Amino acid sequence: LSERFAAAFPRSRALFAQAARLFPNGVTHETRRLDPFPIYVSHARGPYKWAVDGQRLIDYFVGHGAHLLGHCPEPIVRAVQEQMARGTHPGACHELEIAWAQWVQKLIPSAERLRFTSSGTEATLLALRLARLHTGKAKFLRFQGHFHGWHDLVTPGADPPYEDLSVPGVPEAIAQLAVVVPPHDLNRVEDTLRRDEDIGAVILEPTGGHWGTVPIRGEFLRGLREICTRWQRVLIFDEVITGFRVSPGGAQGYYQVQPDLTTLAKILAGGLPGGCVAGRADILAWLEHRPGKKRIRHPGTYNANPLSAAAGITALQLIADGTPCQRANAAARRLRNRLNQLFAARQIPWIAYGDFSMVKILPHYHGPRPPEHHGDCDAFIPCQGDVQALDGPKDPRLISALRQAMLLHGVDWWGLGGMTSCQHSDEVIDAT
Numbered sequence: 001l002s003e004r005f006a007a008a009f010p011r012s013r014a015l016f017a018q019a020a021r022l023f024p025n026g027v028t029h030e031t032r033r034l035d036p037f038p039i040y041v042s043h044a045r046g047p048y049k050w051a052v053d054g055q056r057l058i059d060y061f062v063g064h065g066a067h068l069l070g071h072c073p074e075p076i077v078r079a080v081q082e083q084m085a086r087g088t089h090p091g092a093c094h095e096l097e098i099a100w101a102q103w104v105q106k107l108i109p110s111a112e113r114l115r116f117t118s119s120g121t122e123a124t125l126l127a128l129r130l131a132r133l134h135t136g137k138a139k140f141l142r143f144q145g146h147f148h149g150w151h152d153l154v155t156p157g158a159d160p161p162y163e164d165l166s167v168p169g170v171p172e173a174i175a176q177l178a179v180v181v182p183p184h185d186l187n188r189v190e191d192t193l194r195r196d197e198d199i200g201a202v203i204l205e206p207t208g209g210h211w212g213t214v215p216i217r218g219e220f221l222r223g224l225r226e227i228c229t230r231w232q233r234v235l236i237f238d239e240v241i242t243g244f245r246v247s248p249g250g251a252q253g254y255y256q257v258q259p260d261l262t263t264l265a266k267i268l269a270g271g272l273p274g275g276c277v278a279g280r281a282d283i284l285a286w287l288e289h290r291p292g293k294k295r296i297r298h299p300g301t302y303n304a305n306p307l308s309a310a311a312g313i314t315a316l317q318l319i320a321d322g323t324p325c326q327r328a329n330a331a332a333r334r335l336r337n338r339l340n341q342l343f344a345a346r347q348i349p350w351i352a353y354g355d356f357s358m359v360k361i362l363p364h365y366h367g368p369r370p371p372e373h374h375g376d377c378d379a380f381i382p383c384q385g386d387v388q389a390l391d392g393p394k395d396p397r398l399i400s401a402l403r404q405a406m407l408l409h410g411v412d413w414w415g416l417g418g419m420t421s422c423q424h425s426d427e428v429i430d431a432t
């Protein structure tokens with residue numbers, strides 16, 4: 001396989017030889033690693049991207065989730081080009097930041113106030129600091145396998161094994177601020193808050209960690225809302241992936257549960273860099289200068305960058321009526337169903353599952369078969385209660401082989417799944 005892969009992507013291989021002398025592991029993002037080498041992409045459009053070696057690839061990375069609208073939608077390209085000619089960065093207040101925030105507020109009503117950041121990682125860092133100052137409590141509760149970026153606070157607990165929360169390079173004292181519990185267990189959450197008075201916030205990915213590896217249900221979100229209200233803790237939905245993807249109002253809009261703070265990025269900025277913390281006015285007020293009050297100092301050179309604002313406004317306008325989310329959901333549902341039919345027909349003991357526009361593959365699964373899916377939110381939870389089966393370690397050689405094989409057949413996905421855009425038509429899915 002590796003030989004065929006190397007023969008098919010010679011230019012990518014040559015570029016990687018240069019990159020290996022420049023970047024650790026030769027890559028600029030963890031998930032872009034691939035053994036023996038990653039592919040290099042020259043351009044992208046709609047559901048496709050093109051390798052520098054000439055192949056057109058169906059894309060399920062969709063810009064790490066940022067391209068719900070597919071690559072290079074014309075209106076976004078135009079909006080960014082127009083803004084580009086007016087200046088990339090005035091280092092000043094500008095009109096577009098207002099329009100951008102108004103669109104967020106329109107789609108996500110819990111966004112009473114906002115602060116723009118440059119990434120999702122910065123957004124979760126700021127949200128946790130806001131919660132800390134608001135409650136006067138240093139710790140926060142988080143869930144096993146939920147991903148919130150790469151800063152020191154949120155790295156412990158993001159990946160198995162969860163027994164050992166020490167992270168190389170993160171001081172023990174910081175790692176201990178995260179109290180990590182399994183998802184789905186409301187009693188455990190409430191017990192933990194009861195026992196540990198120093199926990200000020202609860203943060204989660206509202207459809208499950210790493211975009212739904214262990215899917216979460218609406219009842220769990222509603223339960224968390226009740227518990228956080230009862231114990232006066234700040235509930236943070238990390239909607240960096242789910243925001244504007246699962247519905248125009250994100251997971252909170254779909255499930256009708258209001259968090260106190262929300263972190264957003266990816267689709268927010270229409271495929272350009274950008275993020276934000278949005279939420280309760282009294283919590284965001286800790287960023288304000290108020291006589292005699294403590295405050296959080298939060299500068300950031302590229303906060304509310306006008307190129308990102310132009311792309312973001314255009315993306316949110318296009319997403320507002322819900323059609324792109326529904327199209328992407330339908331595409332992912334078709335992909336899950338077709339994969340499961342294929343696995344069954346060939347007697348391969350794998351399953352495809354996932355919610356909304358997200359597709360996960362679980363290899364070597366011997367439980368009940370999933371039914372055909374129809375609704376928007378229809379994840380088949382393979383082994384109810386058995387989080388290990390979903391979240392446990394997967395064979396990296398298998399994932400690498402699967403990625404190489406799929407690339408040879410014109411598909412780029414994350415190895416064990418991916419996300420769809422509204423441009424993934426039935427033909428694209430069937431070709432996959």
Ligand code: PMP
Binds near residue numbers: 118149150205239
């Ligand atoms: N939270 C979630 C749920 C994410 O998926 C990610 C990125 N994949 C982040 C936070 C971090 O965002 P960024 O990569 O923009 O820093």
